[in-house]
Amino acid sequence: MKRVAVVTGGGSGIGSAICQRLGADGYAVAVLDLNGDGAELTAKEIVAAGGQAVGYQLDVSDRTDVDRVLGEVRAELGSVSVLVTSAAVAIQEPFAEISVESWNRIMAINLTGTFNCAQSVLPEMVESGWGRVVFISSSSAQRGGPKMAHYAASKGGVIALTKTLALEYSPLGVTINNISPSSIDTPSVRRKQEAGLVPSNEVMGRHIPVGRMGTGADIAGACAYLCSDDASFVTGQTVSVNGGSYLA
Template sequence: MSGILEGRTALVVGGAGGIGHAIAAAFRKEGARVTIADRAEVLDAAEATTAIDVTDPASILQAVNNAERLHGDIDILVNAAGVSSERYWDDLDLDEWNRVLSINLTGTFLVCKEVVPRMVRRQHGRVINIASQLAIKGAPGLAHYCASKAGVIALTKSLALEVSPLGVLVNAIAPGPINTPMTDRMSETWKSQKAAELPLGRFGNPEEVAPTAVLLASDPGGNLYVGQTLGPNSGDIMP
């Protein structure tokens, strides 16, 4: 039996681990041809992969071209590359601010700049940007991360307004705390306090976020989502 993404081609940037990897696996299960793009040192040679540095336009161009050589025109783009660090205001310097924004926000912008015009030319495409519920509520020690993800949400809305009439639907997913290598690097105090705040009382798992991406990528399931931010977040945010 064919899946709901049968015949579609997807590029998952930041797909070697965490939420991105779960999305790639879910897309494959639904029949999509998937290319994972990530840092060279974390790629699995057994998968269809290409190296990428999301801060470097030349690297992005090469990765997108590699993905198209592997599987053809890109129907679905997922921007899941991201970094974070726990830095309170007194310790947050410009270098760390720029590092986080350059990957989380500018990286999303640069990948979209390369891929979205190709989708517009074909008048078809889905873009799914991974944001965070912290973009909406903020968090102590994470001003740089929250600002970057708030920018992702604003970018998603603005881009969606421009390209949805041209057949390209752009949306975001803002997960709550998820058990990934990124959250593993946070302090145990932060993680325990955060879990206690959640109505579900626990962090989510990447496999619980991936179905939201499948929905947004699918037809007809994702057809009416334009500039939306969906929140699999254990009840942390209730818009």
């Protein structure tokens, strides 16, 4: 039986790239996204390429919705062996202008959403004696992000959650890691470029040692390794996929 991989935020960008890589690697992929049409499109692309996938609409900040949708995943695809949490929202606001509502929304999706999904699937991974959990964090949590205090704080929480869960669950056969991307070319970044909020890919690429922006496939490659049997001795780690950005 194929291992079942659940990916949140799978309807676009990094999440979609991860879904497609895991589908190509032979997983049955549950593509979860608040944008149900985007989730279904990613799933159709995986199926068209010869893989197995189903798209589901999901609000990760709603625990009732999480438990309901994951129940549908189990009924349709089987027990969950892999969880990747890529669902997130990023807003640029000066700290003094961040409202309580904005702060709470970022935390609810980025951090509480990660908690909701992990807590929902970990028991079945423990029962089977095998599991892989990969959270998607951010370089903003490691070096800060101008006008992104709420986003950076939420992703810092994801890194802390990684280390704590690794201590609890690694003895039970489940590894917990996170990937910290930086300067990745995604639809979200392109929208910010169009709005003049961030520089062009060419400008950003000049400040990255490898000489280019990252792609969703770059993150997906790292994720595929962390989800594999080869990564059984890797847990509690933050894997920075950033083209050497910190060296510049």
